Amino acid sequence: MFLRNPFHGAFGLDIGDLSLKLAKLKKKPGYFGRPDSYTVTTLRAISLPPGIIVNGEIQQPELARKKLLLLLGKEGGKFEEIKTPWVVADLPEPKTFLKLIEVPSEDGELSSDDVLYQASKHLPFDLDEAYLDWQIINYDSKSNVAHILIGAVPKIISDSYTYFLESAGLSPITLEIEALTLARALITAGKEYHNEARAILDLGATRSCLIIYDHNTLQFSMNINFSGELINTALVQELKMEYADAEQLKIKQGLTPAKNSPRYLTIMTRLTNKLAEDVRRAIDFYNDRFPNPNPVTHITMAGGVANLNNLDNFLSRKLKISTHPGNAWKNLLPGKIIAREKQARGLVAASVLGLALRALQKP
Ligand SMILES: Nc1ncnc2c1ncn2[C@@H]1O[C@H](COP(=O)(O)OP(=O)(O)OP(=O)(O)O)[C@@H](O)[C@H]1O
Ligand SMILES: [Mg+2]
Incomplete structure (x- = not known):
């Protein structure tokens, strides 16, 4: 059993075509059954010149790596160094697929073959060439169907993102589909x-x-x-x-x-x-x-x-x-950074805050 988070200091990284954004939060445990709450401790961004990442594809990995190192405060630049390797990053929305599907089941029992078979009917790409993740949302015993949220990404995209992060000394805990990230930041928790x-x-x-x-x-x-x-x-x-x-x-x-x-x-x-x-x-x-x-x-x-x-x-x-x-700050406790950024960056930070929350919530 882990007595503390094995991914200590994990942060969120939002990878866009024209920017990289980083956010780190600190958890305040909720006592007496209250949910945990979070404050922002780091929020920074760096812009990318066009052509390095195009439509979610990393076309110039070496230049992308240099920019990421700057953002991490590792090769000069103005930022304080981020020492932890643990990161949750997002996958490019246009390359990913997310949908709630129905899978028939007589008794609520499901095998992964059942899910894969149904998922393959919805996916815009070949099952063999994609990573698929799924989560049971509920089971309707009247109609004997399970509702399953499926997320998928072509292997070639996901592998290139993992490689990109590792090339800068990072260890991805997970790569997440941006829709999930945004919902976490913008839908009121609970x-x-x-x-x-x-x-x-x-x-x-x-x-x-x-x-x-x-x-x-x-x-x-x-x-x-x-x-x-x-x-x-x-x-x-x-x-x-x-x-x-x-x-x-x-x-x-x-x-x-x-x-x-x-x-x-x-x-x-x-x-x-x-x-x-x-x-x-x-x-x-x-x-x-x-x-x-x-x-x-x-x-x-x-x-x-x-x-x-x-x-x-x-x-x-x-x-x-x-x-x-x-309001991208809605699930976070007020603090110095939020006060500073409130006017300017709430909306551009929504994705990276969702990733940073994920980094602390489900290690
Ligand atoms: N006040 C404003 N009015 C209109 N547009 C704005 C304003 N402020 C910023 N923008 C635009 O928002 C865009 C940047 O938004 P954001 O940071 O969310 O994009 P990104 O995450 O880098 O990109 P993507 O999600 O497409 O990869 C730029 O096109 C910028 O011109
Ligand atoms: Mg964005």
Whole structure:
């Protein structure tokens, strides 16, 4: 029996195409049956130049390793050194698969062959070439089916992430699908939702996805073709401006008119209309294809682009579902770092905080 966490000091690492983010938490044990609580002790990020990781594939491993070492404070740079090797990192959302499936079972007993057989019908890739993980959510004795949450990733992707982490001296405790990570950070711990489903809309620098949470579990996640880079590229091309100016204009104006550029809002409205349509389509897919779907009553946004001025009002109106930026600190105790970061980084930190929680919760 372990008297203390064998993965002492474990931290979370969020690997994106354009950034690496690191978070470390400290646990305060909950006495008298209360749940444990957590404070943030480290939160840092480093940006990656385009081309090192592309669409979740590590294309320049040596450059990626150098950036990771800087983030860990190991080869100079401004950060204090992280000494522990234990890490929980995420797998790139566009390469992973997550879905709640039904597996028939007469008596609630399940063999892994039963699960693999059903899973193979849903997976977008070959079972032999993927790592599959699954978890029994519940068993319905009336209809004799078990609900199983399956997560899968191509071996080639997962192995390259493990190798990348090991090349910087780290030991991954686990690699996690980002949808699980985000739900851990953004769904209120311990709260039950009755007759309503919630969605998480993660809007990142290079990719976005919609995650549905219903019947107190994740149901599925879907990629959405929208991102901060997609906006910047449209502004650069159509308004003939420099990339840095496009980034600045977007952050300043969001979905409000820009004085010196009458076309700005037209472009932004076109892109966000398309975003609203894609979100609508993903929710319709959930309603049509899943058993007993509850209506989605709330959308929680995460990722840097969730800060886009007025996007919450725009989506709430278009979708007729209340849509708000999430609070990535909601399952954490207040502390110095949260006070410092509260305004600026709550949303971009959601994934890495979910990973850091995982690093301490289930060693
Ligand atoms: N106030 C703001 N308004 C609009 N966009 C913003 C704002 N602040 C940051 N962004 C955008 O958010 C993006 C960065 O978000 P985030 O850090 O979540 O991405 P990432 O995790 O690095 O990327 P990914 O998840 O796609 O790998 C950038 O495109 C940036 O321009
Ligand atoms: Mg991200």
